[in-house]
Amino acid sequence: MTQHFQRPGDPLFTQRTPRVVAxxxxxxxxxREKAGRFLAEGPQAVREALAAGAVRDIFVTxxxxxxxxxxxxxxxxxxxxxxxxxAMAALADTVTPQGVIAVCDLRDVPLDxxxxxxxxxxxxxxxxxxxxxAGTILRTADAAGATAVVFAGDAVDPYNxxxxxxxxxxxxxxxxxxxxxxxxxxxxxxxxGLRTLATSGYGATDLDDLLDDGSLAQPTAWLFGSEAxxxxxxxxxxxxxxxxxxxxxxxxxxxxxxxxxxxxYASARAQRSR
Amino acid sequence: MTQHFQRPGDPLFTQRTPRVVAxxxxxxxxxREKAGRFLAEGPQAVREALAAGAVRDIFVTxxxxxxxxxxxxxxxxxxxxxxxxxAMAALADTVTPQGVIAVCDLRDVPLDxxxxxxxxxxxxxxxxxxxxxAGTILRTADAAGATAVVFAGDAVDPYNxxxxxxxxxxxxxxxxxxxxxxxxxxxxxxxxGLRTLATSGYGATDLDDLLDDGSLAQPTAWLFGSEAxxxxxxxxxxxxxxxxxxxxxxxxxxxxxxxxxxxxYASARAQRSR
Numbered sequence: 419m420t421q422h423f424q425r426p427g428d429p430l431f432t433q434r435t436p437r438v439v440a441x442x443x444x445x446x447x448x449x450r451e452k453a454g455r456f457l458a459e460g461p462q463a464v465r466e467a468l469a470a471g472a473v474r475d476i477f478v479t480x481x482x483x484x485x486x487x488x489x490x491x492x493x494x495x496x497x498x499x500x501x502x503x504x505a506m507a508a509l510a511d512t513v514t515p516q517g518v519i520a521v522c523d524l525r526d527v528p529l530d531x532x533x534x535x536x537x538x539x540x541x542x543x544x545x546x547x548x549x550x551x552a553g554t555i556l557r558t559a560d561a562a563g564a565t566a567v568v569f570a571g572d573a574v575d576p577y578n579x580x581x582x583x584x585x586x587x588x589x590x591x592x593x594x595x596x597x598x599x600x601x602x603x604x605x606x607x608x609x610x611g612l613r614t615l616a617t618s619g620y621g622a623t624d625l626d627d628l629l630d631d632g633s634l635a636q637p638t639a640w641l642f643g644s645e646a647x648x649x650x651x652x653x654x655x656x657x658x659x660x661x662x663x664x665x666x667x668x669x670x671x672x673x674x675x676x677x678x679x680x681x682x683y684a685s686a687r688a689q690r691s692r
Numbered sequence: 693m694t695q696h697f698q699r700p701g702d703p704l705f706t707q708r709t710p711r712v713v714a715x716x717x718x719x720x721x722x723x724r725e726k727a728g729r730f731l732a733e734g735p736q737a738v739r740e741a742l743a744a745g746a747v748r749d750i751f752v753t754x755x756x757x758x759x760x761x762x763x764x765x766x767x768x769x770x771x772x773x774x775x776x777x778x779a780m781a782a783l784a785d786t787v788t789p790q791g792v793i794a795v796c797d798l799r800d801v802p803l804d805x806x807x808x809x810x811x812x813x814x815x816x817x818x819x820x821x822x823x824x825x826a827g828t829i830l831r832t833a834d835a836a837g838a839t840a841v842v843f844a845g846d847a848v849d850p851y852n853x854x855x856x857x858x859x860x861x862x863x864x865x866x867x868x869x870x871x872x873x874x875x876x877x878x879x880x881x882x883x884x885g886l887r888t889l890a891t892s893g894y895g896a897t898d899l900d901d902l903l904d905d906g907s908l909a910q911p912t913a914w915l916f917g918s919e920a921x922x923x924x925x926x927x928x929x930x931x932x933x934x935x936x937x938x939x940x941x942x943x944x945x946x947x948x949x950x951x952x953x954x955x956x957y958a959s960a961r962a963q964r965s966r
Contacts, residue, residue: 462944558950563940584947591942626961666837666960668865670736672953673858676832679950680957686940687900 424499431477431501433508438501441477441521442508447575454524456577457509458589460516461486466587467522475521477501477509482517489518511579524577525594529603532566532593533610539564539685540612540639541678544600544649545571551645552576553584554675560588562682563689567592568607568639570600571650604641604656612639614657616649617681619671621660625684628661634688640681645674698773705751705775707782712775715751715795716782721849728798730851731783732863734790735760740861741796749795751775751783756791763792785853798851799868803877806840806867807884813838813959814886814913815952818874818923819845825919826850827858828949834862836956837963841866842881842913844874845924878915878930886913888931890923891955893945895934899958902935908962914955919948 424431431438443449444457455474458467467473468489476498478486483500490498501509509519532540541559546552552574559567569576576582576594597603608614613636615628628634641657643649654660663672663680672680698705705712717723718731729748732741741747742763750772752760757774764772775783783793806814815833820826826848833841843850850856850868871877882888887910889902902908915931917923928934937946937954946954 554947554950557943557947560941561937561939561943561946561950565941586944586947588941588943626964629961663835663957664960665835666964667834667839667862669831669835669862670860672835673828673831673860673949675947675949676828676835676953679946679953683937683954686938687903690900690940 431499431505433502433505435505437475437499438477438505438509441475444521445511445579447578450524450575450577455521456524456582457519457579458522458582459510459512459519459579461489461518462587463582464518464520465489466590467520470525470590472522472525472590473520474523475499477506477519479503479506479517486518511583526576526596527593529568529595529597529606532595533606535565536610537565538637538689539682540566540568540607541682542568542570542603542607542639542641543573544641544643544653545573545647546642546644546674547574548645549574549578549580550584551674553581555642555678556585556588556592558675558679559682560591562686564682565593566595568595568597568603570597570603572598600653601656604653607639612637614639614641616641616654616657616660617643617663617677618649618654618660619662621662623659623661625661625663625681629684629688632688634685635691638685640685642674642678705773705779707776707779709779711749711773712751712779712783715749718795719785719853721852724798724849724851729795730798730856731853732794732796732856733784733786733853734857735763735792736861737856738792738794739763740864741794744799744864746796746799746864747794748797749773751780751793753777753780753791760792785857800850800870801867803842803869803871803880806869807880809839810884811839812911812963813956814840814842814881815956816842816844816877816881816913816915817847818915818917818927819847819921820916820918820948821848822919823848823852823854824858825948827855829916829952830859830862830866832949832953833956834865836960838956839867840869842869842871842877844871844877846872874927875930878927881913886911888913888915890915890928890931890934891917891937891951892923892928892934893936895936897933897935899935899937899955903958903962906962908959909965912959914959916948916952
């Protein structure tokens with residue numbers, strides 16, 4: 419059971435209470451790095467954060483305390499504090515907060531640690547900048563059974579509130595890796611026995627051919643580039659194959675989230691086929 | 693070749709010029725319905741709109757006129773007018789407009805007309821409200837080779853600027869249908885020989901089973917519900933099957949765009965397999 423941080427009869431925390439002020443700063447990447455903490459907003463994210471043992475503090479409004487009683491009751495390790503609606507508005511990234519938000523420890527692991535468990539399916543997002551896309555890739559990779567997502571190169575911060583929200587809890591399910599040197603990451607992935615497949619609209623290999631020849635059953639790391647620029651040429655060339663998702667109609671391409679879903683689920687199916 | 697609407701030496705159109713004022717109103721759904729027109733912004737959308745013969749007017753900035761010379765040169769049926777940067781800011785939905793925007797005729801067709809060509813693959817978006825999701829479904833459906841997208845029930849306006857942008861031109865490639873009565877649309881789809889498959893996280897049928905038994909090769913209409921509420925129960929029950937995309941990890945579900953990509957590409961592959 420969670421412990422109430424305030425004493426009975428204490429006033430609600432306001433947006434000027436030092437603990438709230440400190441937590442509100444976690445909207446900024448620099449402050450997240452400095453504190454080693456980030457914010458997870460809403461009951462779903464807080465539930466997954468609690469299950470992952472990542473929570474340091476929980477803030478709830480009086481209304482949120484009533485609405486999310488089970489959530490607060492089910493957790494054993496975290497304190498919670500009741501805050502004013504104004505304080506919640508300062509803490510929250512959404513326009514209509516759901517009354518509960520948690521301060522969590524950053525949880526990325528080194529690439530070596532993620533590879534030590536010999537993953538069979540890994541998603542690598544290279545230089546992607548849009549937090550919504552980053553969160554969607556976490557969610558889709560989790561659903562497809564991938565066990566690690568690598569944010570490589572100069573990428574969006576996976577602890578950006580919009581990424582946390584778009585991941586719908588999956589940020590707490592997977593090994594999250596930040597690898598500023600994408601080329602070194604590619605070598606490490608290959609060294610761990612993963613076949614590296616670079617997605618590209620102009621890739622020489624059609625995804626359907628990989629499904630036909632059965633080779634997607636191998637342990638695989640899928641590399642996805644940014645929506646605006648795709649993968650850097652040198653990474654695409656360094657990968658084991660450059661793969662295109664077939665375009666059957668007249669669309670120029672798929673968007674990043676759709677391409678990632680098609681590729682990761684192609685691997686998921688191939689790895690589970692008899 | 694496009695014709696310049698202003699005469700040589702005429703001043704640039706400003707945000708107070710009646711033609712610009714009238715076009716700016718097309719940001720509002722009500723005004724789009726009244727005028728029967730909508731806005732397509734940026735060179736990619738304008739190019740596809742011109743190719744589809746949908747363009748009535750083009751507005752360009754002086755800079756846009758230089759940058760998009762080929763685009764303006766290649767079109768035969770549309771007038772263009774040079775506008776001030778302020779006028780472009782009033783016309784554009786984006787913060788950094790790309791200097792060209794077109795007024796287009798609404799282009800949805802009745803469901804009967806879309807079904808007359810006996811489509812093999814149709815996407816049906818039911819009561820979806822997010823314009824970005826709507827545009828992504830258009831783009832993904834186009835890429836997967838679907839030839840029609842039906843917006844059923846109380847759905848977002850496909851001519852919303854954010855939807856037009858997210859569709860990346862695909863709005864101009866497909867038969868777009870608006871069908872306020874979703875139940876009647878389901879009956880019409882089935883009447884046209886399409887197997888109707890309702891996506892649901894709790895569907896009784898696993899997508900992999902449909903891939904295994906080969907039945908996805910049949911002409912298929914995929915029904916997708918809203919991100920927040922899924923498909924209405926009565927529609928899910930009325931469809932030929934309720935299908936779940938398998939979740940291999942710990943994610944609760946896939947988001948709408950990812951689920952649509954996986955399902956539509958599963959059909960695309962099955963319909964093309966030998």
